[in-house]
Structure formats: C-alpha cells, structure tokens
Amino acid sequence: MRHQRDQPHEQLERQQAELNALRAEHAATQTHIRAMEDRAHQRVDQGRQEIKALVQQQERTRREHAKQVTELMAGRDTLQAALRTSEQALAHQAGQVAALGATVKQWRHVQAAPSKRAPRKATTASKSKAGRNKAGQ
Template sequence: MAIGVPETDVFQAADAVLARGERPTVERVRVQLGRGSPARVGQLLEQWWEHLAQRLKGHALLPELPGAVAQAYAETWRLALEHAEVTARAALTEDRNALFAAQTTLTQERKLWEIALTEAQANVAESSVKLTQADAQLHERQALVDQLEAQRTDLLQQRDRLQEQLERHRVEMDGLQAKHSAAQEHIRTVEDRAHQQVDQARQEIKLLQHRLEREQRDHHKLVTQLSTQQDEIRNVMRTAEQAAAHQAGRVAALEATLSQWRSQVSPSKRQSRKASPVGKSKPRNRAKKTPQ
C-alpha cells in the first residue's frame, strides 16, 4: 500500500470511525481509508487523539449557568475527558503494541528471507563451480577419447599393412613351392630317362654317371637352396603372424578401453547436452582375425 497518506485523510477517517460509535484503531482507520501503512497511520492517529482532546476542551466552554449546575457539569465533563484520555492512551498503547509486534514479525521474516537468499546464492555458486568442473572433466575425457580413436585408427592401418605384407609373402612362398615341385618333377623325369638309357648306352655309363652325379649335386644344391628359402619364408611368415596377432591384441585392448571410457562419458554427456553437444563416436571396427 502507498506510504505518505495525508494527515487530513487519516483525521477524517478517524472521525468517521468514531462517529460509528467505534474506537479508532490503526486497522479500523486503514480499513476506512483503504490505504496507508501501519506506521504512517499509527503516527497520525496519535496526533488525532491529541487534537481530539483539544477539540473536547473547546466544547467545554459553556454559556452562563448557575454556579452549582456549572460546577457539576464541569466536573462531569472533566471526568469524561479523563476517562476518554485513559481510553485513548490504552487504545494507543494497544495500537503501538500491535505495530511493534507487526514490525518484529516483519523483521524476523526479513532475516529468514535474507538467510534463505544467502543459502540460495551459496548453492548457486557451488552449482556453478561443480558445473565448471564437470565441463572441464568432460572436455578432458573427450580429448582422451579422441586420442584413443586416433591410436586405434593408426593400429588398424598398421594391421592392414602387415596383412598385405603377409599376403605378399604367401604369394612368394606359393611361387617357390611351385618351383620346388617343378624341380622335383624334372629330377624324377631325368632319373627315369637315365634308368631307361642305362641299358641302351652302357658305353656311355661313365659319362652318364658323371652327368648324373653333377645333376644330383645341382639337385642337392637346388634342394638345399629351396629348403633354405622355404625356412626363411616360414620364419618371415611366423614373424608376420606374430606381429599381426600382437597388433590384433592391442586393437582389442584399445577397443575395450574405448568402450569403458565411452560408458563413463555417456552420463556426463546426457547431463550437460544442453550446454555443449558432443559429436557421435566413430563406429568401432572389429579387429579382423588373422588366418594362421
């Protein structure tokens, strides 16, 4: 309600309450006015009671009356004034007590609101700090996820290169095995031909024997070379397979770590998605099982 209501309005409202036969109080005068703060109305009501006493004294001036009648009337009027003053002071004291109680209640409520406001501000500050920390942790984890994704991609590329090398070694080994089979077939053909020619060309047996021995030496040397090359190829293939298995193990471990990090990051992302949306994770490629 408005503050600063004019004193004439308060005086008129108090007169109206008194005219109804009721004792003017702060609440009654405020109801009669329809506005005004309790403090303002109470202060002006005290002035109204003082003016009322002066107004009543003015009405005590009587025309000329017989002495006994005038004295009795004056005494009656004095007692009425004293009673009215006592009543007015009691009402004023009651109004002051009510006003003090209202001010005390307002003061207590104000303190409670100030405490609640301080707690709310502290909670807001704490929540802001926690939100900032959560955002920082989210950024750190996202950076770690990106780093793991890069490492996983690099390992997959290394695995693909090793698989290509292994495939080339297999092709080379197949070629060497084909050459070895052809050489063995050639040797068997030569031996068969030699046996067939032994009976027909005994005169050339020594020459054929020397030739056979030479061819056998060449054959042994070729077989030795092929065996050595085959062993080398097998060692290369074994090393490549071990490297591919090692890389596949690393890829599987990184995929497990990545899945664990993603499961930890997902709840933080859902809580802070309104503040900063995070892109979808790349689909995981399962490590291809290297054939033995």
C-alpha cells in the same frame, strides 16, 4: 467518561504493541529470507563451479579420447601394412613352394623315366643332366 476517554488510549497502546510485534516478525522474516537467499546464491555458485569442473573434465576426456583414437588408427594402419607385406611374402613363398614342388615332381619323373627305359647303366649324358638338376636346386 473516564472509561470512554481511556478506551481509545488503551486501544492505541494495544495497536502499537501489535505494530511492534509485527515489525519484529517482519524483521525476523526479512532476516530469514536473506539467509535463504544467501544459501541459494551459494548453492548456485557451487553448482556453477561443479559444472565448470565437469566441463573441463569432459574436455580433457574428449582430448584424451581423440588422442587414443588417433593412436589406435595409426596402429591399425601399421598393422594393415604389415599384414599386406606378410600376405605378399606368403604369396611369394607359396609360389616358390609350388615351383619347387613342380621341380621336384619333374625331377622325380626324370629320375624314374631312365630306370624304366634303360635298366642298365645310365649314360654319361643323363648323369650330367641329373648333376645339373641337383646343382640347380
């Protein structure tokens, strides 16, 4: 009988010991979970800060890029205007060269013609005409 009487008491003590062990394990698990949650929150916060920094850096880079594009376009416009001016000046000079070439050709023709026609002395009228041509150049 003693054994029957002590048996539930021993069983109760074992169950209480198991319960205490489970409570201790539960407390340790809860502590571990809180630590993991804290680390996860820290990582999330760190990720947010990194994202914020990257977004700010991206915005700075975008602004710098836009500024450079604007400067390059202004430079391009300036160069295009200079190119047009140079092309106009070149065309004008080419016209002058062509006109001078035609004048030289005409002058040579005029100079060569009197020698074929009159190998003798040049008349005063042709001399004055040749002098005007030289002065005009």
